[in-house]
Amino acid sequence: MNLTRRTILAALSATALLAPLVAAAQELPRNVRLVIGSNSTGGDTYQNAAIVADALAEKLGINIKVDAVGPTEAFKAVGRDSRGTTLMIHHDQSYLGYLYGVRGYEDIFASYKIGPTVSVNPGNAYLVPKDSPYKSMADILAAAEKGERVRVAIQPGGVSEIGFSAMKYAAHAAAPGSEANLVPVNTGSQSDKDQALFDNLADVINGSIQSNEQYTQLPADDQKAMRFVWITARPETLRKAPEAGMGAMTRDDMLKFASPETSVPLGEGKDFTFDKVFFFIYNKDMDPAIVAQIDEALAEVYADGKIEKRLTDAFFIPDFRPSDEARAHLQEKNDTYARIISEIGEPSN
């Protein structure tokens, strides 16, 4: 067989054309779109995604663009693309939305592939007005038991509601029927929840250390003054936060509002806890080689330590778990919360 220049050129061209396709089946493409389950580019999901995308892109020498398209469009986008061109980062809302029966949420464990966890936001909290008669979660549960109506401002159907569901679960365990005295006030954004407290439309609000800590420093006669009654994060998560904490609240102060010092019982001697975990979600059919590639790259990124500083600066707790471990961890959380939600009679799929 004579190898003419034309044959060689044709062979080289074919190789050049096919190479990216072959490579695409084994590793991340050169340009990746990272969609997030939030429309906000100022929120914690975007911040986590931006920090992780920067580090991962640098490690792999690729481009990663973060797009804040919101949960509905993000699930659609990642569901359409098994090549690894579209990845998703979201948090516990992605399975809690399904457990609460929110439209647009599917069972992520069945419909998608779970990727690695990247960090925890330990800030999820509940607050009362500073001059509230309720000084603690024990007071709130006792009030419900005595028949007092306690109004709790939440955003229904997910992260904001799960702590409220746990309150109801604990109230029910202490005195069946008293959970009916814990009444949800459905609001939207954090400012709506704060406003509900200012307007005396709620007795307790869901909030966060990051958003609400400064309000706790105001004098009691200020209409805006608040007090923490509960921080839902696990104590072992909070212990990884900077010792100085946030604002005037040290890490030790935070621990006083978390389990075991502040207890919302889950039964069997356990307290309810909730860490807001951020993790990757992939198309169900994405090549396992790409999953492994991301796991390995992130393991090296976290071992390097630079990303930990960026996450800690933004008051997140670095929490890398490779895909398999992440899946098991999130599945366990899912099962625990599914039990709570179903036992208090809320929708559960």
Added chain:
Amino acid sequence: MEVLHVITPLFVSLIVGGTFVGIVFGAIPGMTATMAVAVCLPLTYSLGLENGLALLLGLYVGGISGGLVPAILLGIPGTPSSITTCFDGYPMCQRGDGEKALRIGIISSLVGGLISLAVLYFFAPTLADFAIQFSYVEKFLIILFALTVMAALSSDMLIGIFSGFLGLLVSLIGTYGIESGGNGEIRLIPPGLEYWLESGFALLPVLIGLFGLAAILEEAEIGVPESQSARNVRLGAGTGFSLSVFRGQIGNLIRSSGIGTFVGILPGVGGSAASILSYTATKALSSHPETFGKGEPAGVIASESGNNGLTGGALVPLMSLGIPGDSTTALLIGAFTLQGIQVGPLFIGQNPVTWDAIIVAMLIANLAMFAMMYFAIRYIARVVSVPKPILFPIILMMCVIGAYTINYGIMFDVWSLLIFGLFGWLAQKLRLEIAPFIIGFILGPSAEIYFVKSLESFGDLTIFFTKSWIAVVLWILIAASVAGSVLLARKTRRAREGR
């Protein structure tokens, strides 16, 4: 003055550069200040807090201001907050006063920006305390007041009201989102279209479809005579600009800047409401309301001072409560948290240098915006001299790109652009009014949320009248606006009958 250490050549360059990029984003239909800030947000981590904020605030001021350019020259609002600038700016341009309208708009923008900045600096914590007196009820009444402009924006009041309510109805298509406090259920979607319509129609594609694509379709239908193709509108054919145009408008400038600032202070009411409210108030108080919508300079003044008044106002709740006043300032929170800085009621006291740097950055951004736009007007205004066969394909391409990128690459937004472009073209034939339609569309979701939440929170309709003295004042304004519209409609009808 520790802040002087912050004002470095890099700090100033970032503001000026950010303002320029913001103006470009604002001037391209479909691209917004929010988008400009979102694109540059990740850069702030490496720039540090003050320099990062300098860039973002430049983008913010530039982005809000740039929207007036296409609104006046092309009749397409560059951003939702410049919607009312179209109403009078574009007719001015059509009669040859484009350059004059631009100068009026730019000066009004500067005044609005500076007044709101002064309010921000001197009264931020006090105004934030006042803002929290506004519950769902008062916010609903503010939106209702803005909606009253629908009746006054068209030649036939009833058609205007019908068009406005149609816009309101269309805005409610989709999911009653839980992120707004809704129940997460869908409504008003024809069977089989749930997949496409569950997120509803996005504002920007609808806006540029109705104002951009529809106008191009109309022009295409008429055709472009050879003699007119080279010159779309004669530049400088109008009356020319002098500062005397502001004579008798000082009250308008101050009132509209104040309204814009105040709307910015109220979290959640939305930036578009600022210019709509300013426009509504100015028209209601005018001795010649019939000239509005036909090229009235006071309309451009009201709209532009109102929407730039928003810039300082929206920073009030951000800096005093940690709550963003609009979608763009929501992104600024990201810049703070990326640096580990808390924003909340103690921010100003605990971070005096950063606070002063923000004020200085806003001041420089406003002055840079004015300098860049005012002295570039002659060049900017030449866009109307571009022959339509060249200009329209470029506009169409920008509209499609803007629609596709506004929600980070959702193809349905391009379909929305086309659907509403066709709707806008057909609406003219059906005598429907586009301006009230779009105002209904913009304000509909807020009206719904605040109305439903008011009832959920307080029980019955009487609360809208009894909640507070603020509610009573708002009802008086609403009644005055409606009465003004009715009187204007009668006057117009009599004038027609007289002819």
